Amino acid sequence: MLAQVRSYTLFGLDAVPVTVEVDVSPGLPSYALVGLPDKAVEESRERVRAALKNAGFPYPQARVVVNLAPAELRKEGSHFDLPIALGLLAAQGVVPLEALAGLAVAGELGLDGTLRPVPGAVNLALGALAEGKTLLLPKESAKEAALVEGVVALGAETLAQAVAHLKGEEALSPAAPEDPVEALEVLDLRDVKGQAKAKRALEIAAAGYHHLLMVGSPGSGKTMLARRLPFLLPPLSREAALEVTRIHSAAGKPVKGLLRTPPFRAPHHTVSYAGLIGGGAIPKPGEVSLAHRGVLFLDEFPEFSRDALEALRQPLEDGVVTVARARASLTFPARFLLVAAMNPCPCGWYGDPERPCSCTPSARQRYAGRISGPLLDRFDLVVEVPRLTPLELARAPEGEPTAVVRERVLAARERMQARQGKPNSELLGRELRQHAKLSPSSEALLQAATQRLALSARSYDRILRVARTIADLAGSERIEEAHLAEALTYRRSLG
Missing domain, CATH: 3.40.50.300 (P-loop containing nucleotide triphosphate hydrolases)
Structure with missing residues (x-):
């Protein structure tokens, strides 16, 4: 019997969909895992076998083939334990196949059947949201996944809880995100x-x-x-x-x-x-x-x-x-x-x-x-x-x-946001020339400094950006000579 369970593998910051296909057929007992698994995925065989046994579920005495599709994409991580275990149970008829439809699963199994948190829960949640699927995760990971608005993340503490939910015996409630982290003590x-x-x-x-x-x-x-x-x-x-x-x-x-x-x-x-x-x-x-x-x-x-x-x-x-x-x-x-x-x-x-x-x-x-x-x-x-x-x-x-200085910083940031929609350090080319307007005396000072200090084109632009920031901290629309002179003092040390 064939069962399919949706899961994901992290590829950089993206959750790439992976279909875990589990086939249980008559024959000598064997287990084959294919689909470019890494060492952690290969070791899932022993974790899944022990978890099923210790949680009171049958492990098939038959020929088992597990395929992680697409086959050309390398898979890594222990979070394939839970989808493989549920696939084995579904292939044996313990879990109804239709219960796995619309569901994405990830989780590491302990040998006693408990579920352990997995990395990248936020990324997995974004992947599930893009596919319109409900996400079944270990309880701690589900709280993390719930930070993504719109995703339904179900958290289970054990394999038995996950199976009970899929069989309709004990429904899992969607996880709620944890309270925001309190700010660290301010260093003054x-x-x-x-x-x-x-x-x-x-x-x-x-x-x-x-x-x-x-x-x-x-x-x-x-x-x-x-x-x-x-x-x-x-x-x-x-x-x-x-x-x-x-x-x-x-x-x-x-x-x-x-x-x-x-x-x-x-x-x-x-x-x-x-x-x-x-x-x-x-x-x-x-x-x-x-x-x-x-x-x-x-x-x-x-x-x-x-x-x-x-x-x-x-x-x-x-x-x-x-x-x-x-x-x-x-x-x-x-x-x-x-x-x-x-x-x-x-x-x-x-x-x-x-x-x-x-x-x-x-x-x-x-x-x-x-x-x-x-x-x-x-x-x-x-x-x-x-x-x-x-x-x-x-x-x-x-x-x-710090509080007083921060007020000036926030006021300057608001001026930048209202004027150009980004910090001054990100101004480039024509945009920099448009917003970093110099007074005549400032222009003369900058030309003299460019010749005397042999500034590169990059250094020239950086001085303009710093001077623009100093002017914003002073609440000035134009870069005055004093603003440019201060910006130059932070460049001379490059000597």
């Missing part, structure tokens, strides 16, 4: 003593979504500043929150409600190329995609591998990252705000007024040379973060709280 800018210019750069970065590089000695406060940046950003809209949640779900990260707060990712400098950019036999999102709509903080910037850093150049420009493999080429969203921090030299004390630097000029040059010119050119803001002495820390006045 007032905790950072001094560093007025760095705080100003942080405000500009948050308002215009400009990439920021901080250079300073150990203990100067670079990490403290970076960790406070997400709290200056506006909350995510529902559409953006669903997009971010979808990425985290596909990566197997626990999701408790829509992720309304911009994500903050801070991978260690030993992260692999695939971990940062994304990869795998079937590519999965990397840190650049997990930071989508939020902040990617790279501390000890020159210590990251050269290949990984150079791979950042595409997503920094395009807002997406493409991972190519022999079987597929997948594109992931990666529009993040890059904040990087580095020491001025290998020992960290070059330019410090109290501690002498032990590095030779050639060592400092090699250290700085780990970051290529094209990558440096993609930073809108470069700011020095000097280390303060204990006396300076004691005398430093208390700065503005």
